[in-house]
Amino acid sequence: MIRLDAISKQSGTHLLFVEASASVLRGEKVGLVGPNGAGKTSLFRLIAGQEAPDEGQVSIDRGVTIGYFNQDVGEMAGHSAVAEAMNGAGPVSEVAAQLKALEADMADPDKMDEMDEIIERYGEVQHRFEELDGYALEGRAREVLAGLNFSDEMMDGDVGKLSGGWKMRVALARILLMKPDAMLLDEPSNHLDLESLIWLEDFLKGYDGALLMTSHDRAFMNRIVGKIIEIDGGSLNSYSGDYEFYEQQRALNEKQQQAQFERQQAMLAKEIKFIERFKARASHASQVQSRVKKLDKIEKVEPPRRRQSVAFDFPPAPRSGEDVATLKGVHKAYGAKRIYDGLDFQVRRRERWAVMGVNGAGKSTLLKLVAGAAEPDAGAVTIGSATKMGYFAQHAMEMLDGEATIYEDLESSFPQAGRGSLMTLAGCFGFSGDDVEKKCRVLSGGEKARLAMAKMLYDPPNFLVLDEPTNHLDIATKEMLIQALSAFEGAMLFVSHDRHFLAALSNRVFELTPEGPHLYPGGYAEYVASTGQEAPGLRH
Structure with missing residues (x-):
């Protein structure tokens, strides 16, 4: 269906592919893996026809339709989320736009003289819309958007007023609604909460076309793909099996x-x-x-390529008292929306609380209250003696000095640290070589998040409050973070949509539901076993 035959591609001075070959067969679900900068997005662009290889050939079977989702969503203002999602569904979306324009004309008093002609034209267009199953398409669009956690109000509102993350979901919905013969999904799990992620997982499992996708979420990848294509030093290596099998097989191949x-x-x-x-x-x-x-x-045997995997021994955190944070009778509302009505909650030393709840349940609000970034309307939030808190959220990324380089920012934060130590720290979080000379103002959201995380963990607190710490982290960096936090002896309170991260680090679960909070004494794995759900409101 899709074949890459001996392709070579250079980007600037960087060789991405050297006579590399691979294929995606009809109905195959394939995970594309490789370190940052290896050429995953370039490979997508080659298949989508947006770039051409320097040598070799990209072949796609005649008549095959391809849907490509990437992180560059483009301009969407002026349309509703439903209209924008339907916009990628081929001719029917054009007919839908004509219907909408004619409906506006019918409601325009200045066009009364032309009304007979408008009504006649409306009947023709409506008939064509019905032929194309247009009314069912709108229902499917709403179903897909609901799966991605859009409310009815958001579906019908102007997409231009949504945040970047929600626009990404609209762009993703467009590709899912299109149902092409082959989908290319570049990081579809970014910006999704756990409920949407599980919905997307089920959707892709039921999709009968070919799929080539990247994801930094190993659980998501494991559940969907049955084959891995790895970009490794310019070549493309194929493995039959899920991500876990690929990791085991690669380790075995390297050992041999x-x-x-x-x-x-x-x-x-x-x-x-x-x-x-x-x-x-x-x-x-x-x-x-x-x-x-x-x-x-004699044909020389090459040693296996050494993949960069930097481990960093974060200094031990100072010991806190037994009571780390206590919320007593806390009330919190935003306008007419009540978030908490007399909430009692306590975090003790060495407890690692994963906070679960549907969108709007108050997960981030809880973290803000504990971190002092928001005040309760009533009740008290008390932080224990000898507690040194580290709070990671969006605001941590906004505190970076835009004119400083990554290295200068680290150096100003830790003037006593040696260059070697700071370079190792930067390397752990994906900044190697000349990367450390980048100005903070040119960093992507993901890079800013990694830098803020690095600064927080270098001088470790004994109480970590983390709001979606794994967003934008690749699998290798995530693994390093999990290992570092596994050895962390302080308390943790965190929100994450990464099931591997949740299962590896939590030993308590605090679930926020409309009926009130529920406390689970075990970690995320025990929560799933006892509730039969991976996220609030969802069943296996």
Whole structure:
């Protein structure tokens, strides 16, 4: 269906692909993996026809339709979310636009003279709309948007007034509604809450077309794909199986290649030693010559490529008191919307609370109250003695000095730290080499989030309050963060839509529901087992 034959592609001075080949067959669900900058987005653009390879060929079967979702959503203002989602559905979206324009004309008193003609034209267009199953399309559009957590009000409101994250969801809905023969999804799990993520997972499992996707969410990837294409040093390697199988197989392949390399190196060393020892002796000339020829013919085994995986030992946090944070009789409302009505909640030392709840339940509000970023309308929020808090949320990214480079920002925050230590810290969070010379004002949202996280953990608090800390982190950085936080001995209160992160780090769950809060003594895995749901309001 989609074939990449011996493609080569260079971006600036960076070689992305060198005679690389891979294929996506009809109905296959494939995960595309590789480190940042390896060329995942470039590969999507090659398949979508937005770029051409320098050498080789990208072949797509005749008549195959391709839907490509990426992070660049473009301008959407002036339309409703429903209209914008329907906009990518082919001819029917054009007919829908004509219907809308004619409806406006019918309501325009200045066009009374033309009304007979408008009504006649409306009947023709409406008939064409029905032929194209247009009314069902709007129902499907609303269904998809509801799955992505849009309220009716948001569906019918102007997309231009939505945040970037919600616009991304509209762009994603457009591709899902289109139902092409092949979908290219570049990070579709970004900007989604847990409920939307699980809905999308189910949608993609039921999709019968071909799928090629990237995602920083390993649980999401594992549930959907049955094949992995890995970009590794310019080549494309295919693995049959999910992401977990790929990781195991890659580790096994590297182990075998390392053993093969070491065996060959030992043999070569032995042969070279013989040649060096006897090359000056005429009596051994023929043997020496024979061995030199043998060495020339041997195909050298390369050692496995070392992937950059930086581990960082974060300094231990100072010990806090037993009571870290206490909320007593807390009331909080935004206008007419009541969030909390007499909430009691306590965080104790070494407890790691995952906060669960549907959109608008008050997850971020709870974190803001605890962090002092919001005040309760009534009741008290008390932080325990000897508690040193670290709060990660959107505002942490806005506190960066735009004119400073990444390294300068780290250096000004930690003037006593050595350059080596700060470079290692930067490397852990995906800033290597010349990256540290980037000005903070040019960083993407994801890069700013990583820098803010690095600064918070270098001088660790004993109470971490984290609002979606894994957004924008790739799988390798996420794993490093999980390992670092696993050894963290303080308390944690966090919101995350990453199920791997939730399961690895929580030992308590605080669920916010319309009936009131529920406390679960175990972590996220125990919560799923006891409730039969992965997110509030959803069933397996």
